[in-house]
Amino acid sequence: MTLANISHLSACLLVALTVRVVSAQDDSHFRRYTIQDLGTLGGTSSMAYSVNNRGVVSGLAALANGTSHATLWFRNNAFDIGAPGLGGANNSATLNSTAFTINDFGQAVGNAETTDTDPNGENFCGYGTGHVCLPFFWQFGRMTALATEGGPNGQAVSINARGEAVGVAETNIRDSTCSTAVPNQVLDYIGVVWNVRQENSRTLRPLPGDSVTIGLWINDHGEAVGQSGLCSNTQLPPLATGSHAVLWDKDGGPHDLGNLGDECVSLCTSPTFGVLTNTPLYIDDQSRVVGASVLAGGQTGHAFLWTKGTGTMQDLGTLPGDAASVALAINPEGEIVGISFDPTGSPRAFLRTHTGIMLDLNSLLPADAPVYALVAQFINEKGQIAGFGVEKATGQVHAFLATPVDHHGRDAK
Secondary structure: OOOOOHHHHHHHHHHHHOOOOOOOOOOOOOOOEEEEEEEOEEEEEEEEEEEOOOOOEEEEEEEOOOOEEEEEEEOOEEEEOOOOOOOOOOOHHHOOEEEEEEOOOOOEEEEEEEEEEOOOOOOOOOOOOOEEEEEEEEEOOEEEEOOOOOOOOEEEEEEOOOOEEEEEEEEEEEOOOHHHOOOOOOEEEEEEEEEOOOOEEEEEOOOOOOOEEEEEEEOOOOOEEEEEEOOOOOEOOOOOEOOEEEEEOOOOOEEEOOOOEOOOOOOOEEOOOEEOOOEEEEEOOOOOEEEEEEEOOOOOEEEEEEOOOOOOEEEEEOOOOOOEEEEEEEOOOOOEEEEEEOOOOOEEEEEEOOOOOEEEHHHHOOOOOOEEEEEEEEEOOOOOEEEEEEEOOOOOEEEEEEEEEOOOOOEOO
């Protein structure tokens, strides 16, 4: 998720609860969805980041004590994979973790805190606790830490069907400019591809003139996308931002994907949308890339689609009346999901059909849906959409899974 930071998103929740009927087209003939509130682990919030083709959702959910744990949801059940996590059974209740992605083989990756205190006082994974945070690989009930690149911290963001995970890890290079973009950040970092089967890794080289990279997604061919920039103009996941959108070949060679008008060598910041970004967030097996890019003038950004055939970013626009957008995933049918922001910065989830029509996901849900969808984070090959929004009964942020229905109203998964 980009463009809006977490505090701004929280401020928008009550606004988003006032469901708007804003549409430039009749959406009655489009596919409809049911939506399931995935709930929490006893706390007040949860977020979903991916759903595999078997319907398993990955994300995080809060415990009653406010700690967030990496969580998997399947068939109305929530599984806390953050316990024991990387801290041991006696410590996991107070250590945060997130499961960003799960593949069809039940392998998940993310980040998890350890009991160690960060030696540099950093907040690499954004939890604000001062603990070291490591990239992890999870399978068959076991969470294993992945190696960093000389520094104490890292995050794994995506894993493909071949057992290759991509993310970011700290180096041991101290950089006084890092705190410009990430408060308390001291060390440089580099994008990493970990091969969990072969137990080795490779780094993702920056573009000429840049010093740091972040890997954000990897397809089944080993192509990765993410960011290349300076430590002064790049922010870490989960709200990753940066100046250069990059595609890396399977051998690690970087290619600049361009932008929609502004390179943002210095941080582009909007009073409404916060830090803006040129960020590719997903690449599929057809090498189609989606993400967000800054428009000329540096005051807003739009969702984009990049293909090898065109070699340029296509501006996908926004929902009618909105001012900014972010594309987060695309499925084999060419359906794209993400976030659209109105002129005040309030978010709502969108679904862009394979024919190029952008729809408010909420307009495709039942009137009595328990959740107002703010972020459509991921869409699988069956059309299921995972994300998070406002639970209407409480105003809390909850993960959801939206499932398409057939013309008889039955789940079409």
